[in-house]
Amino acid sequence: MGPLQIKEILQTSPENQSIVVKGWVRTKRESKNAIFIALNDGSTIHNIQAVAEPGQFSAELLLSVTTGSCLKITGQLVESQGSGQAVEVKIEDILVYGTADPEVFPLQPKKHSLEFLREIAHLRPRTNTFSAILRIRHALAFAVHSYFNDGGFFYLNTPIITASDAEGAGEMFRVTTLDLNKLPRTDEGAINFKEDFFGREANLTVSGQLEGELGAMALSKIYTFGPTFRAENSNTTRHLAEFWMIEPEMAFFELEDNMDLAEDFVKKVITYALENCKDDLNFLQNRLAEEEKNKPQNERSIPLLEKLSFVVDNPFERLTYTEAIEILLKSKPHKEKKFQYPVGWGIDLSSEHERYLVEKHFKKPVILTNYPREIKSFYMKLDEDGKTVRAMDVLFPGIGEIIGGSQREEDYDKLLGRVHEVGIDPQTIWWYLETRKFGTAPHSGFGLGFERLVQFVTGMGNIRDVIPFPRYPKSAEF
Incomplete structure (x- = not known):
């Protein structure tokens, strides 16, 4: 099982027992009476303090014990003499696994900007902020799988390489083995994709939804959890x-069922983080408060734990898109022209509109339904009025939309009509259409961007800081 992790050691009752601690040095300080080494192995936000006597080890060895170096410390676990920790290690032996030259090691014990840390993404998990984020990310992923497993869902692995564009936006990364300097051409001069690996155009997926629907029409309840890709030239946070x-x-879920599931899902997953990531969440809350202490009171964010409890403790308000537009048209920001983007029936709501509804008007999370068909995807079920579709978006404080979903159109003729209407070649999704021919049924689903959830739970301002190695325009370094 390997050595005990620092998280376990810190919870161990000290009885002068022999113990081995392994980890990376966060700080080392020397006084005339003792040498203090703070060690961390990533298992917890907290360091363990190891203490040696002056002269116990050679000067050469102690010079190699610097911030960032990796050590194995053997000693006795004793009650701590200082404040801030219950136990510490009385050092008997130090083995230096790897040194970190303080002249070049970039993570010295001082404040670093998030922008700088993105440039050293291979090292930033060693900071308190990013180790906390990654532990919370893990906890949320575990909670997602546990929630669906306990709810009778089956985990379905949908393709990463696909020939379909689920979103219809065309912002896809092409996958090819063709020589870009010597592309094969058809007689008409177009690229001849029949010569490519798959014999046709192929792309990285933007969503597993279409294939997920196929699984639901056989297994009743499935979920996907995997990487997706958007070639959108966007540099937003x-x-x-x-x-x-x-x-x-x-399968057999209609819009109301879909909303019930979405609300229960996010509440349960966030509750898991609140119950199992207390130290990391407290650290991130304090970090956010420190960042914002010089801002005017009315510009500060809701304290992180309060924001998470806000979602967990409140029933989500449910209303139609049309009702939301009426509220926005009557709102003070609209009347005083303080919204950056115009309000009117048929618009795709911006984040400022969504946040007004959540944070100012209802003061609780909101689920909007029945959006205009023109601003939603082709697969959403048409309402009887022919103008709107049975879509739903879940809106959160500070972030706006966090979930988008709908009841899917199960009627073959109506779906085919929408496919033609938006300009999709039916032959590219013939298999998707066929599920409406062979035992069709009402069905629903939704999508949640995992990083958007992690960003919300951790309170981080930029989504690039909640994934280990972010990919965005002009950046794929690590």
Whole structure:
């Protein structure tokens, strides 16, 4: 099983027992009475303090014990003489696994900007901030799988390489083995993809939804959780080129069932983080408060734990898109022309509109339904009025939309009509259409960008800081 991790050691009752600690040095300080080494192995936000006596070890050895070096410390676990920790290690032996020259090691014990840390993404997990984020990310992923498993869902692995564009936006990364300096051409001069590896155009997937629906029409309840890709030239704090999507699809679920599932799902997953990541969340809350202490009170964010409890403790408000537009048209920001983007029926709501509804008007999370058909995807079920579709978006404080979903159109003729209407070649998704021919059924689903969830739970301002190695325009270094 390997050595005990620092998280376990810190919870161990000290009885002068022999113990081995392994990890990376966060700090070392020397006084005339003792040498103090703070060690961390990533298992917890907290360091363990190891203490040696002056003269116990050679000067040469102690010079190699610097911030960032990796050590194995053998000693006795004793009650701590200082404040801030219950136990410490009385050092008997030090083995230096690897040194870190302080002249060049970039993570010295001082404040570093998040922008700088993105440039050293191979080292930033060693900081308190990013180790906390990665532990919370793990906990959320575990909670996602546990939630769906306990709910009778089956985990379906949908293709990463696909010939379909689920979103219809055309912002896809092409996958090819063709020599770009010597592309084969058809008689008409177009690229001859019949010569390519798959014999046709292929791309990285933007969503596993379409294939997920196929699984739901056999297994009743499935979910996907995998990487997706968008070739959108966006440099906002909310977009990545590579990110992970959670997409449940459920046969026999209609829109109301879909909303119930989405609300229960995010509440349970966030509750898991609140119960199992207390130290990391407290650290991130304090970090955010420190960052914002010089801002005016009305510009500060809701304290992190309060924001998470806000979602968990409140029933989500449910209303139609049309009702939301009416509220926005009557709102003070609209009347005083303080919204950056115009309000009117038929618009795709911006984040400022969504946040107004959540944070100012209802003061609780919101689920909007029944959007205009023109601004939603082809697969969404048409309402009886022919103008709107049975879509739903879940809106959160500070972030706006976090979940998008719908009841899917199960009627073959209506779906085919929408496919033609938006300009999709039916032959490219013939298999998707066929599920409406062979035992069709009402079904629904939604998508949640995992990084958007992690960003919300950790309170980080930029989505590039909640994935280990972010991919965005002009950046794929690590």
